[in-house]
Amino acid sequence: MGKWLAENWVTIVALAAVLAVIGAALGAVVRDKKQGKSSCGSNCAHCPMAGNCHKK
Numbered sequence: 001m002g003k004w005l006a007e008n009w010v011t012i013v014a015l016a017a018v019l020a021v022i023g024a025a026l027g028a029v030v031r032d033k034k035q036g037k038s039s040c041g042s043n044c045a046h047c048p049m050a051g052n053c054h055k056k
Helices: 002-034
Strands: none
Touching: none
């Protein structure tokens, strides 16, 4: 096991970094959703969901 870790430590560190970035991004999305923030810029003219999210 030690030999395998020694041969693949760079890959393991890179994978850990990628997973940390993905985790941070998901955490930010969840935090924003809980606070009621939205990614909608209210520019419905250019949005493919224009008739669905802001119903009158």
